[in-house]
Amino acid sequence: MLDKIQELLGEVDAVVVNSKDDLEKFRIKYISRKGILNDLFDEFKTVANEQKRAVGQELNKLKNLAEQKLRDFTEALEQSAGDSKASGIDLTLPVAPNFAGSIHPLTLTRQRVLEIFARMGFNHEDGPEVETDWYNFTALNFPEDHPAREMQDTFFVEKKAVQKDDVLLRTHTSNVQVRLMEHKKPPIRSLMIGRVYRNEAISARAHCQFHQIEGLYVDKKVSFKDLKDTLYHFAKEMFDKDTKIRLRPSYFPFTEPSAEIDISCFICKGSGCNICKHSGWVEIAGSGMVDPNVLENSGIDSEEYTGFAFGMGIERITMLRYGVKDLRLFFENDVRFLRQFEGA
CATH class of the missing domain: 3.30.930.10 (Bira Bifunctional Protein; Domain 2)
Incomplete structure (x- = not known):
């Protein structure tokens, strides 16, 4: 189980989120009730007593990393949306044509x-x-x-x-x-x-x-x-x-x-x-x-x-x-x- 947790630590650390859709996918995969972390805590109950201390420390480390990543991603996306709204420019819109003026x-x-x-x-x-x-x-x-x-x-x-x-x-x-x-x-x-x-x-x-x-x-x-x-x-x-x-x-x-x-x-x-x-x-x-x-x-x-x-x-x-x-x-x-x- 330790090997699995170590692998997930590297995977979570390498995740990149660019949109709200990416953020939601990250939350569902790792932190939701049906996510990987919830499954790992259920599996932790079957770990031998002499290994629980070491496995528990690594599992908590993974949980904290995933939750911290979720907070960081959420804050970054909100900041980006605020900057776009403040500038008054929607970069996703098509370029508006320039209309030449006319004399009455x-x-x-x-x-x-x-x-x-x-x-x-x-x-x-x-x-x-x-x-x-x-x-x-x-x-x-x-x-x-x-x-x-x-x-x-x-x-x-x-x-x-x-x-x-x-x-x-x-x-x-x-x-x-x-x-x-x-x-x-x-x-x-x-x-x-x-x-x-x-x-x-x-x-x-x-x-x-x-x-x-x-x-x-x-x-x-x-x-x-x-x-x-x-x-x-x-x-x-x-x-x-x-x-x-x-x-x-x-x-x-x-x-x-x-x-x-x-x-x-x-x-x-x-x-x-x-x-x-x-x-x-x-x-x-x-x-x-x-x-x-x-x-x-x-x-x-x-x-x-x-x-x-x-x-x-x-x-x-x-x-x-x-x-x-x-x-x-x-x-x-x-x-x-x-x-x-x-x-x-």
Whole structure:
């Protein structure tokens, strides 16, 4: 029996445990009720009296070694698990892929529009989003009873005793045009880009806030043909050479004559969809020759100078450019949607 115990001492001493499964196997094999140590103590009862002292010492030595090994293994595994949890890293997980960042589609369109008009000599101007009635309406030739001045169309911040002093969230970026003409004399060739606000129901085609691009060109002998050629070149550059364009007579208080600019729908290719209202055409801009009253209100001689202006929504252009059918997607910050523009 002594030889057997000596052999087991060497075996237990050489055991290596790397996991909880290994630890449990060690416990069951040597220390459990059905383990080797329990069998040895049962066998010890049959040992001759003159050998019990020597055998008992070796058996206790084996028992102490096995129990000590179990404690050491348990402590080592707990320490290892604690270090892994503290580091916050699970080394068994697969490597996560790196996702490249993406520019918001509205920003991509904004940059492209600026690039196209910059090649035509337009610079970029900016102005306040919280504006007075004078710059947003009165100076732009809006009548005092115009529906756009009503609460159901405009977000007012503060109502004053004098209407032109009312404070509101701008409904278009045309306020920047007036401010620009007040402080700069012609020739003027500028773009105004920014966020605007209108009290509208949110849907696939409209929102209470959106982004607008407006252009202004004021100089001597500026004609309606200059306006038409500018927008025609923009449509070809922004979309493709097969883009069709049409002008429809319209009315705006700050331009005369005025026209709506339509292009062929890129989403349905003219067959009809919810974006083009099943007409095959999508309005992208309002435009016209700057009304002489607007020039005079801004301190520019309307007898010497003429000009044209246009305005379009960045969201509408982006929807056409990328085939997006719901305007609300631009404001929801859904990463599944935004990741589609990586590398665009």
